[in-house]
Amino acid sequence: MSDLDQFRQTVHAWLEENCPPSQRRPITRDEQVWAGKNKTFPSNDAKLWFERMRDKGWTVPEWPVELGGGGLDERQAKILKEEMKRLGCRTPLFDLGIWMLGPAVLEYGTEEQRQQHIPKIARGEVRWCQGYSEPGAGSDLASLQTRAEDKGDHFLVNGAKIWTTNADKADWIFCLVRTDPSAKKQEGISFLLINMDDPGVSTTPIELISGESEFCQTFFDNVKVPKSNLIGELNKGWSVAKSLLKHERKLMAEIGGDTPGPSFGPVQAALEYVGLDSSGKLADRGLREQLVSHEMAFRAIGLTHFRSFEERMNGVADNNVPLIMKYVGTEESKRKEEVLMAILGHRALGWNDTEFNDDELLTNRGWLFSKALSIAGGTSEVQMNIIAKRVLGLPE
Amino acid sequence: MTLVLNEEQRLLKDTAKDFLARVMPVAALRELRDQKDELGFNPNHWQQMVELGWASMVLPEAYDGLDFGYMGLGAVIEESGRTLAASPLFSTVVLGSTIIIEGGSEEQKSTFLPQIAAGTLSLALALEEKPHHQPSDFATTAVADGDDYIINGEKLFVLDGHSADYLIVATRLQTGTGLFIVDANTDGIERRRHHLIDSRNAATVRFNHVRVKASSLIGNAEQGQDILNTAMDYGRICLAAEMLGAASECFERTVAYLKERDQFGVKIGSFQALQHRAAKMFIELELSKSVVLDALSAIDEKRADLPQLASLAKARLNDVFELITNEAVQMHGGIGVTDELDIGFFLKRSRVATQILGNSHFHRDRYASLCGY
Ligand SMILES: Cc1cc2nc3c(=O)[nH]c(=O)nc-3n(C[C@H](O)[C@H](O)[C@H](O)COP(=O)(O)OP(=O)(O)OC[C@H]3O[C@@H](n4cnc5c(N)ncnc54)[C@H](O)[C@@H]3O)c2cc1C
Numbered sequence: 001m002s003d004l005d006q007f008r009q010t011v012h013a014w015l016e017e018n019c020p021p022s023q024r025r026p027i028t029r030d031e032q033v034w035a036g037k038n039k040t041f042p043s044n045d046a047k048l049w050f051e052r053m054r055d056k057g058w059t060v061p062e063w064p065v066e067l068g069g070g071g072l073d074e075r076q077a078k079i080l081k082e083e084m085k086r087l088g089c090r091t092p093l094f095d096l097g098i099w100m101l102g103p104a105v106l107e108y109g110t111e112e113q114r115q116q117h118i119p120k121i122a123r124g125e126v127r128w129c130q131g132y133s134e135p136g137a138g139s140d141l142a143s144l145q146t147r148a149e150d151k152g153d154h155f156l157v158n159g160a161k162i163w164t165t166n167a168d169k170a171d172w173i174f175c176l177v178r179t180d181p182s183a184k185k186q187e188g189i190s191f192l193l194i195n196m197d198d199p200g201v202s203t204t205p206i207e208l209i210s211g212e213s214e215f216c217q218t219f220f221d222n223v224k225v226p227k228s229n230l231i232g233e234l235n236k237g238w239s240v241a242k243s244l245l246k247h248e249r250k251l252m253a254e255i256g257g258d259t260p261g262p263s264f265g266p267v268q269a270a271l272e273y274v275g276l277d278s279s280g281k282l283a284d285r286g287l288r289e290q291l292v293s294h295e296m297a298f299r300a301i302g303l304t305h306f307r308s309f310e311e312r313m314n315g316v317a318d319n320n321v322p323l324i325m326k327y328v329g330t331e332e333s334k335r336k337e338e339v340l341m342a343i344l345g346h347r348a349l350g351w352n353d354t355e356f357n358d359d360e361l362l363t364n365r366g367w368l369f370s371k372a373l374s375i376a377g378g379t380s381e382v383q384m385n386i387i388a389k390r391v392l393g394l395p396e
Numbered sequence: 397m398t399l400v401l402n403e404e405q406r407l408l409k410d411t412a413k414d415f416l417a418r419v420m421p422v423a424a425l426r427e428l429r430d431q432k433d434e435l436g437f438n439p440n441h442w443q444q445m446v447e448l449g450w451a452s453m454v455l456p457e458a459y460d461g462l463d464f465g466y467m468g469l470g471a472v473i474e475e476s477g478r479t480l481a482a483s484p485l486f487s488t489v490v491l492g493s494t495i496i497i498e499g500g501s502e503e504q505k506s507t508f509l510p511q512i513a514a515g516t517l518s519l520a521l522a523l524e525e526k527p528h529h530q531p532s533d534f535a536t537t538a539v540a541d542g543d544d545y546i547i548n549g550e551k552l553f554v555l556d557g558h559s560a561d562y563l564i565v566a567t568r569l570q571t572g573t574g575l576f577i578v579d580a581n582t583d584g585i586e587r588r589r590h591h592l593i594d595s596r597n598a599a600t601v602r603f604n605h606v607r608v609k610a611s612s613l614i615g616n617a618e619q620g621q622d623i624l625n626t627a628m629d630y631g632r633i634c635l636a637a638e639m640l641g642a643a644s645e646c647f648e649r650t651v652a653y654l655k656e657r658d659q660f661g662v663k664i665g666s667f668q669a670l671q672h673r674a675a676k677m678f679i680e681l682e683l684s685k686s687v688v689l690d691a692l693s694a695i696d697e698k699r700a701d702l703p704q705l706a707s708l709a710k711a712r713l714n715d716v717f718e719l720i721t722n723e724a725v726q727m728h729g730g731i732g733v734t735d736e737l738d739i740g741f742f743l744k745r746s747r748v749a750t751q752i753l754g755n756s757h758f759h760r761d762r763y764a765s766l767c768g769y
Pocket residue numbers: 129130131132133134137138139140162163164165372373375376377378379380381382385
């Protein structure tokens with residue numbers, strides 16, 4: 001048996017032994033464990049599962065062991081992910097620090113900054129949010145206006161961010177701020193970490209079409225930020241942000257597995273809500289065509305994820321492939337939600353109504369949530385611009 | 397399962413690319429068309445392909461084959477799509493030899509396979525009877541008569557049908573499907589060549605009371621349909637590989653044109669209306685690459701999901717090749733509809749390839765049924 005097969009067996013056995021059965025069922029929104037200094041757990045099992053994974057370093061499997069990670073290489077991490085998926089194990093910990101900030105600090109941070117932030121993220125002790133977008137700076141992020149003035153021993157931050165997911169629940173925020181207003185757009189920006197408890201930081205929630213309010217507007221009013229909170233060089237924040245966007249794109253491309261939704265997939269739902277006719281085909285041929293088109297595209301996307309991974313492992317990586325995955329992943333997720341809505345018919349239309357079961361209610365929530373996927377983390381149109389220019393080399 | 401070519405396969409692909417660009421560019425097809433060539437392919441070119449080992453690549457070593465697998469052959473076929481190279485490779489090797497390998501008797505194998513490997517024997521599969529692909533329930537009949545069978549019926553859209561040395565004809569037996577391998581010059585066989593839009597060839601083949609020996613039946617009535625299904629799936633996958641190559645080439649030529657053509661004082665590639673459509677095509681090609689590779693590896697690994705992969709690959713490449721050829725014409729503007737530009741050859745090949753072994757509706761329907769809905 002190869003080392004990797006051996007590893008797979010060990011991982012599988014450990015998960016079997018340590019993941020409580022209740023943590024192997026599909027997760028609902030209320031059951032996610034989010035990082036934070038005032039962490040709450042939806043159940044004892046969730047707490048137990050989180051603690052066991054944390055102690056293994058498997059909340060962040062690929063980070064260095066001495067900083068609280070699991071020290072796995074990419075192949076091992078993939079095996080862990082696959083085995084978790086096979087057993088249905090839930091993601092034990094949710095946090096933007098894991099998905100986005102951590103990798104940037106590992107890449108750009110000083111040794112002190114790594115020591116200060118990475119272990120806390122690994123252990124889920126702080127919750128992070130992302131302060132990029134502003135009312136006047138969305139796709140054109142580099143036109144952002146939030147100022148950080150150099151006051152000798154600290155920065156003085158003034159301005160407003162918008163669409164800050166979970167800012168009202170976060171302990172810290174990583175921000176893009178303008179440190180040199182006279183420089184060209186991209187060149188006067190720095191990457192700054194701000195404690196949400198600092199005087200002058202405030203948030204107001206924004207309600208979404210899905211009825212939730214996970215977005216906020218975030219205000220900075222004469223906030224004093226220590227100079228040691230600068231990641232990377234002064235006025236070089238744009239490179240940090242770009243590298244971080246890579247992680248965000250990857251995350252968004254893979255999203256779907258962990259987003260709360262109904263417990264059935266489209267095929268299962270179709271068998272239940274549409275049914276087969278005497279020829280063994282879905283009774284509604286139009287829906288059948290819609291469904292199979294989605295299923296086939298979904299499979300092609302899965303195979304492309306796999307190909308991209310294999311290419312990296314074999315040292316023949318095509319760096320263009322990851323650039324398409326955010327677009328295809330999110331657009332196909334949206335299509336899946338449309339297909340599900342169509343399959344459930346009017347049973348998908350209930351809103352906070354006990355006449356409908358949980359799966360039916362979650363179907364339209366998932367559908368509404370999915371609309372944001374092709375906006376957040378760089379809109380689909382922006383992804384297309386990137387492919388056209390960076391990959392195909394088409395002129396400006 | 398692996399979706400990456402190994403060193404040997406990559407080398408093979410590069411060699412194929414060089415050879416095809418040098419010897420069989422699109423201009424070679426244009427020449428065949430303009431000269432109204434009788435065969436529809438250049439035997440000298442075919443001989444060179446044989447020398448490169450392409451005819452023997454997937455045949456078993458016991459019969460002079462290289463047993464190199466479909467990941468390798470698929471890579472070659474993909475490259476052949478780039479130059480729209482016309483040859484008997486598909487009919488003879490992918491469809492024909494698969495049927496013999498899967499269902500043939502020891503005698504049939506040792507008679508036919510070494511000749512295929514040597515490039516001295518060509519085959520054609522006589523399958524279709526209607527305007528659309530129909531892989532079973534044939535109207536052509538084979539009725540037992542003493543030690544012989546008598547075949548009656550008409551087969552349409554028989555690729556390489558007019559030039560093949562032997563025909564494999566799919567028939568209805570009293571029960572089940574019978575595949576017979578028949579000398580194309582047997583009494584009662586009447587072949588009419590057709591010229592198609594893609595400048596390759598197909599024929600109508602009539603079987604008028606054709607008497608064949610029982611020993612020309614491949615497998616038996618029970619196995620016939622399964623053998624045929626396997627060969628058709630290999631065919632669909634290899635055709636998808638060819639279409640991927642052709643679509644990629646057509647796309648790359650179009651992107652090059654977007655960077656070269658000036659209008660309104662700028663390169664037309666700077667217009668976002670064209671950029672996003674080009675990006676969309678790129679995405680579809682990347683997804684297609686993964687699907688084709690996985691389907692080829694499913695053949696080599698004899699995986700149980702082969703039929704699904706075959707339908708996934710064929711449906712996808714039908715759609716993507718159509719999209720890309722249409723866009724290529726459009727983005728070339730007026731010159732895109734001229735015969736002088738090669739783009740029209742790709743457009744025409746796309747529509748022929750789509751009709752071979754099932755259009756997208758056929759394959760989506762099949763995929764859904766295979767998945768239980
Ligand atoms: C669920 C969700 C969570 C988010 N979380 C965060 C967060 O935590 N922190 C944060 O900082 N931000 C967050 N965002 C904000 C997100 O990054 C922005 O919404 C996004 O960058 C788009 O900016 P915008 O909303 O201003 O749209 P705009 O940029 O105004 O775009 C409007 C439309 O114009 C199109 N468009 C814009 N420019 C071009 C162009 N050059 N070519 C073609 N079309 C173009 C867009 O594609 C879009 O369709 C979140 C957004 C969502 C939906």
